[in-house]
Amino acid sequence: MIKIVARSVIKSGKKEEFLSLAEELITESRKEKGCISYDLYEDINSPNCLAFIEEWKDEEAIKIHNASPHFTTIVPKLEELREKNSEVNLYKIID
Template sequence: MITIVAKNTVNKDYIHEFIKLTSKLIEESRKENGCKMYHLYQDNNNKNILTFIEKWENEESIRIHNESIHFKKIVPKLNRIQEKDTEVNLYKEIE
């Protein structure tokens, strides 16, 4: 199992647009083989920080996800309304 934590710092004027765009991404990603969990969270202390926390069965399922039509269509739109690049970390479950 691999957990992805993808932290996005969104321009304050585009938070609602970011959340709206992610709804389709989340819906389609949850249907993918190997997706065990896919959620978006908003930081309690800084509303501009929106973080995806995802759980995937293996690296192959992540690779397929990153090549999916919905990912390739939506993620570039999300990137345009962020203040800086997404910080993405992958974690392997050890216990």
């Protein structure tokens, strides 16, 4: 399992637009075979800071996701609503 935390700051006034675009990305991503979980979170201390926290079966599942129609069409639109690029970290659990 690989956990992804993709954190970004949303441009002021663009949060609602971001959320509605994100909703479609979340719905479609959760349908993917390799997707374990896919959620959007808000930073309690800075409401314009959002993070997708995702869990994927393996690196292959992430490759498939990154090439999917919903990812390739929606993510570029989300980028336009961000202050700067997302801070994306991929993690594996330490047992």
